[in-house]
Amino acid sequence: MKRFAGFVIKEFLHIFRDYRTMVILFGIPVAQILIFGFVITNEIRDVDLAVLDMSRDEETRGITERVEASGYFTIQKRLESPGEIEAVLRSGTARAVIVFGQRFAERLPGEDKAQIQIVADASDPNTATLVTNYLNAIFTSYEMELVKPSPVPHLIETQERMVYNPNMEGVYMFVPGTMAMILMLICAMMTSITIAREKETGTMETLLVSPLRPFQIIAGKITPYIVLSFINAITILLLSYFVFGLPVHGSLVLLLAQCLLYTVMALSLGILISTVSNNQVTAMMISMFTLMIPTILLSGFIYPVENMPPLLQWLSYIMPPRYFIEIIKNIMIKGTGILFVWQQTLVIAAMTVVFVGASVLNFKVRLE
Amino acid sequence: MRIVWFIVEKEFRQIFRNRMMLPFIFLMPIFLLVVLVNAATLDLRRIDVALVDNDLSQTSLRLTGKFEASDIFYIPRAYTSLEDAFDRLQEGSVDMVLNIPAGFERKILREEGAQVQILIDAINALSAGLINYHSQAVVADMNRELLTGVTPESAGAGAPAIEVSHRQWYNPEMDYRIFMYPGILVILVTIVGMFLTAVNIVREKEAGTIEQLNVTPVRKYHFIMGKLIPFWIIGMFEIAFGLLFGALLYNVPVEGSLFLVFLSGAVFLFLVLGLGLFLSIISTRQQQVMFLTWFFMLVFILMSGIFTPVESMPGWAQQVNVINPFAYLIRVFRMIMLKGAELAEVQGDLISMAIFAFIVLTSATLLYRKTAAG
Numbered sequence: 001m002k003r004f005a006g007f008v009i010k011e012f013l014h015i016f017r018d019y020r021t022m023v024i025l026f027g028i029p030v031a032q033i034l035i036f037g038f039v040i041t042n043e044i045r046d047v048d049l050a051v052l053d054m055s056r057d058e059e060t061r062g063i064t065e066r067v068e069a070s071g072y073f074t075i076q077k078r079l080e081s082p083g084e085i086e087a088v089l090r091s092g093t094a095r096a097v098i099v100f101g102q103r104f105a106e107r108l109p110g111e112d113k114a115q116i117q118i119v120a121d122a123s124d125p126n127t128a129t130l131v132t133n134y135l136n137a138i139f140t141s142y143e144m145e146l147v148k149p150s151p152v153p154h155l156i157e158t159q160e161r162m163v164y165n166p167n168m169e170g171v172y173m174f175v176p177g178t179m180a181m182i183l184m185l186i187c188a189m190m191t192s193i194t195i196a197r198e199k200e201t202g203t204m205e206t207l208l209v210s211p212l213r214p215f216q217i218i219a220g221k222i223t224p225y226i227v228l229s230f231i232n233a234i235t236i237l238l239l240s241y242f243v244f245g246l247p248v249h250g251s252l253v254l255l256l257a258q259c260l261l262y263t264v265m266a267l268s269l270g271i272l273i274s275t276v277s278n279n280q281v282t283a284m285m286i287s288m289f290t291l292m293i294p295t296i297l298l299s300g301f302i303y304p305v306e307n308m309p310p311l312l313q314w315l316s317y318i319m320p321p322r323y324f325i326e327i328i329k330n331i332m333i334k335g336t337g338i339l340f341v342w343q344q345t346l347v348i349a350a351m352t353v354v355f356v357g358a359s360v361l362n363f364k365v366r367l368e
Numbered sequence: 369m370r371i372v373w374f375i376v377e378k379e380f381r382q383i384f385r386n387r388m389m390l391p392f393i394f395l396m397p398i399f400l401l402v403v404l405v406n407a408a409t410l411d412l413r414r415i416d417v418a419l420v421d422n423d424l425s426q427t428s429l430r431l432t433g434k435f436e437a438s439d440i441f442y443i444p445r446a447y448t449s450l451e452d453a454f455d456r457l458q459e460g461s462v463d464m465v466l467n468i469p470a471g472f473e474r475k476i477l478r479e480e481g482a483q484v485q486i487l488i489d490a491i492n493a494l495s496a497g498l499i500n501y502h503s504q505a506v507v508a509d510m511n512r513e514l515l516t517g518v519t520p521e522s523a524g525a526g527a528p529a530i531e532v533s534h535r536q537w538y539n540p541e542m543d544y545r546i547f548m549y550p551g552i553l554v555i556l557v558t559i560v561g562m563f564l565t566a567v568n569i570v571r572e573k574e575a576g577t578i579e580q581l582n583v584t585p586v587r588k589y590h591f592i593m594g595k596l597i598p599f600w601i602i603g604m605f606e607i608a609f610g611l612l613f614g615a616l617l618y619n620v621p622v623e624g625s626l627f628l629v630f631l632s633g634a635v636f637l638f639l640v641l642g643l644g645l646f647l648s649i650i651s652t653r654q655q656q657v658m659f660l661t662w663f664f665m666l667v668f669i670l671m672s673g674i675f676t677p678v679e680s681m682p683g684w685a686q687q688v689n690v691i692n693p694f695a696y697l698i699r700v701f702r703m704i705m706l707k708g709a710e711l712a713e714v715q716g717d718l719i720s721m722a723i724f725a726f727i728v729l730t731s732a733t734l735l736y737r738k739t740a741a742g
Binding site: 018020021024025028031032035036038039040041042043044045046047048089090091092095108113114115116117118119120121122123124125126127128129130132133134135136137139140142143144155156157158159160161162163164165166168169170172173185189193194197201277278279280281282284285286288289292293294296297298302303304306307308309311312315326329330333334336340 | 386388389392393396397400403404406407408409410411412413414431457458459460476481482483484485486487488489490491492493494495496497498500501503504505507508510511514515529530531532533534535536537538539540542543544547552555556559560563564567571574652653654655656658659660662663666667669670671675676677679680681682685699702703706707709713
């Protein structure tokens with residue numbers, strides 16, 4: 001045990017001595033969470049539109065004003081002829097063009113319907129769908145108001161309640177995702193690269209000939225990083241609470257415990273990566289390709305997992321951040337307890353065991 | 369010029385000697401590209417609903433029937449109490465609760481105005497907005513039927529009606545993959561190129577082999593070019609392969625000129641590889657340069673508009689994109705490939721990238737000290 005303690009102290013000294021790297025390790029997560037928290041959002045806000053109004057009457061003006069007042073759209077340009085549509089869409093001046101058909105107000109009450117066409121730039125289908133839906137909703141509500149004879153007789157009204165996020169804020173979605181991604185990458189990269197470095201510079205040999213067991217070496221390597229990562233996790237939590245106004249409705253202790261478990265999992269994954277790579281560049285590349293891009297795309301960080309094709313949904317089950325994001329949302333936003341997240345917690349714990357086990361096995365192989 | 373080629377040859381040998389790296393340089397990017405491009409959709413496929421129908425009348429059944437008849441709502445089961453249904457929302461097994469209170473039909477018949485309650489899990493505000501939109505559409509449809517007493521098919525006379533039609537330009541099938549493909553391709557090519565160049569010089573510093581290069585008559589710009597060209601060639605190959613696979617597997621179009629696509633790719637690679645070299649020259653350890661590169665890359669990627677629309681970002685973030693290489697290239701690639709843009713429409717962005725690349729490479733050359741100790 002004393003031997004082990006000595007080893008851990010050595011590891012601590014190693015880390016704290018390299019002051020430039022320390023600044024990077026603590027500075028990067030703070031900068032990233034601040035940038036991404038403010039920047040990443042897929043809300044529809046001030047989307048540029050153009051209007052081609054071939055009627056120019058009361059009703060079309062009314063609808064156009066309604067569109068502008070919604071806050072989702074800015075009318076960038078009023079077109080004079082259909083020939084101009086191509087130019088505004090192609091240059092990106094507008095994401096969509098609203099075209100009002102001829103004799104709009106005149107046709108409205110009559111049998112031949114009044115025409116509106118939405119011409120959307122669908123090269124970005126995600127935004128195009130949103131824009132079209134939002135516009136449709138505005139048109140429908142306008143239409144319903146025309147239909148409705150003033151004292152409402154027999155209509156169904158909906159009372160919608162946006163549970164957990166009444167103000168529909170984008171940060172509720174993106175801050176947990178950003179936390180999961182940053183912690184995962186920082187932790188895995190720290191351990192994988194430092195151990196690969198020892199291999200590269202040859203100092204690993206010294207450790208291997210010492211009487212420490214593989215498990216002790218791995219545990220000793222992880223311990224200082226647990227401290228570092230936990231500080232990072234707390235910093236990120238503080239920022240998301242104070243800067244982005246994310247609530248902590250559930251138990252703080254449970255939240256911290258989950259962060260701890262997640263960082264230990266990520267650190268052991270880093271160790272596993274280091275045992276299979278022969279130098280720092282390889283360790284880095286493995287971390288990037290197996291962690292960064294899949295974390296962004298498969299964990300539900302930006303794109304909800306339920307919308308993906310079945311094969312990818314299945315793949316997302318092996319992505320640890322997926323579970324962590326669910327846990328974080330449950331504890332912080334929904335305010336649920338361990339009863340609601342025990343399955344996700346077990347998965348992360350099991351992953352940790354597998355990663356540590358596999359690293360120990362790989363270590364032995366290298367000793368022979 | 370011959371000197372540059374010697375360095376290029378040396379670098380290529382070193383790249384191919386590390387067998388473990390080869391799959392990560394050549395196979396992984398293409399594999400990830402082809403698989404992961406399918407993930408990038410915001411399209412709602414299904415909305416699971418927990419139904420609480422305390423009215424159980426003909427009208428309430430008609431309303432729930434309408435929800436079920438749309439191909440997006442699924443009502444796996446009905447609950448008798450709102451608490452039970454809310455628990456399903458809490459545990460995340462449904463996206464929405466539809467609550468029809470008792471007396472629903474009676475109120476409609478008495479023309480008092482009936483209410484239904486819709487509770488939506490809004491943690492993902494965007495999906496919540498879409499769910500709300502779809503449910504409002506169903507209810508509006510029902511309202512129209514109740515008002516006119518007819519189904520939409522036979523409707524027409526009497527009520528004011530607006531007919532909304534849609535046209536989707538540039539991507540009529542609304543295939544999100546052809547939109548995402550160029551973006552993800554650029555990310556993967558950059559990960560490979562930028563990391564390898566960034567680590568390259570630091571690695572030689574750490575190993576001490578840089579001394580040997582420093583004592584040769586190789587000039588500074590020879591050295592920079594020699595370090596850059598191998599990764600530039602690899603990057604160009606990967607763009608070519610990526611486009612080929614994209615065309616074969618997903619019909620990713622190149623509406624504009626293929627030459628223009630490669631020209632912008634070439635300028636972009638000079639820029640990002642130059643940035644990699646620049647970081648490499650100012651760092652002392654591989655770990656530092658890796659974290660720095662990762663930081664800049666992630667910030668550039670997530671701010672570029674690849675995954676989320678640029679217009680939704682705050683103004684200052686859009687300003688920052690003036691120095692974001694990804695933002696330029698993504699815009700240019702999408703313009704050329706999807707909209708068939710010509711040189712005149714993208715030359716502004718190309719020139720900006722070229723100027724930026726020139727600045728970065730010049731400063732890298734100037735900062736590199738052959739005489740520096742270690």
